[in-house]
Amino acid sequence: xxxxxxxxxxxxxxxxxxxxxxxxxxxxxxxxxxxxxxxxxxxxxxxxxxxxxxxxxxxxxxxxxxxxxxxxxxxxxxxxxxxxxxxxxxxxxxxxxxxxxxxxxxxxxxxxxxxxxxxxxxxxxxxxxxxxxxxxxxxxxxxxxxxxxxxxxxxxxxxxxxxxxxxxxxxxxxxxxxxxxxxxxxxxxxxxxxxxxxxxxxxxxxxxxxxxxxxxxxxxxxxxxxx
Numbered sequence: 001x002x003x004x005x006x007x008x009x010x011x012x013x014x015x016x017x018x019x020x021x022x023x024x025x026x027x028x029x030x031x032x033x034x035x036x037x038x039x040x041x042x043x044x045x046x047x048x049x050x051x052x053x054x055x056x057x058x059x060x061x062x063x064x065x066x067x068x069x070x071x072x073x074x075x076x077x078x079x080x081x082x083x084x085x086x087x088x089x090x091x092x093x094x095x096x097x098x099x100x101x102x103x104x105x106x107x108x109x110x111x112x113x114x115x116x117x118x119x120x121x122x123x124x125x126x127x128x129x130x131x132x133x134x135x136x137x138x139x140x141x142x143x144x145x146x147x148x149x150x151x152x153x154x155x156x157x158x159x160x161x162x163x164x165x166x167x168x169x170x171x172x173x174x175x176x177x178x179x180x181x182x183x184x185x186x187x188x189x190x191x192x193x194x195x196x197x198x199x200x201x202x203x204x205x206x207x208x209x210x211x212x213x214x215x216x217x218x219x220x221x222x223x224x225x226x227x
Contacts, residue, residue, distance in 0.1 A: 022078055023048070029081040032091035033102035043102070046109045047081075050074040053116050066119055070112040077105065180221050188212055188222045 026044035035043060054071035057064070085091065089098070191211050195203040203211075208226075209219035 019048070022082060025085045026078065026081045028085050028091065029098075030102055032089075032094050033099045034094075035102060043105065044081075046106065047074055047077045050109050050112050050116075051078060053113060057116050066115060070116060073108070073112065180218065180225060184212070184214075185222060185225050189226060192226055 023044040026047055027040050030043035031040040050070060051074035054067050054074060057067040058071065061067070084098075089095075188208060192203040192208065195207065195211075205216075205219055205223045208223055209216060212219065212222070214222070
């Protein structure tokens with residue numbers, strides 16, 4: 001069963017009655033102040049619209065001096081008309097100062113509505129900037145220790161001559177050992193440890209040689225000492 005689109009409750013009825021009474025009081029006061037015809041009906045509309053606009057600004061953009069100022073001005077105008085028509089003033093002989101206030105109200109309401117509609121709202125906070133990626137150290141800046149300690153060139157060791165008479169073939173001579181400075185080995189160990197922490201896999205010989213900037217045979221000797 002479909003529900004009715006409009007539900008009438010006590011709050012809505014009370015709001016309609018209060019609005020109608022306030023509207024009538026504003027009309028009577030404007031008419032007594034010399035604003036006859038359609039102008040007397042326009043005054044309550046102007047007051048109520050300014051009150052609604054200021055309240056909407058407070059609800060949507062939060063408290064501000066501008067919205068509170070025009071909300072209080074419209075509220076005082078509405079309450080003043082309700083109190084004035086309760087018998088405190090002789091509507092047949094309205095004082096001059098009240099006529100001046102009623103005549104000046106259109107300009108005041110126009111300025112308030114314009115300020116509420118076109119004044120800048122509260123700026124939104126900037127979104128946090130994404131974290132900058134960690135800089136990857138360049139290959140030239142890492143082998144500082146290797147540049148401070150020059151790597152000596154390997155010394156060629158002459159192979160021993162084969163004896164003239166041997167019944168069995170002698171084993172091939174072992175490759176000459178390459179001297180590696182201790183400082184270079186320590187630096188290579190740091191580079192390998194950093195590479196394993198960042199990638200999760202041990203560093204290979206080609207990567208180690210590129211990071212240290214050393215010859216292939218020296219990189220092999222360093223890799224052998226790291227294992």
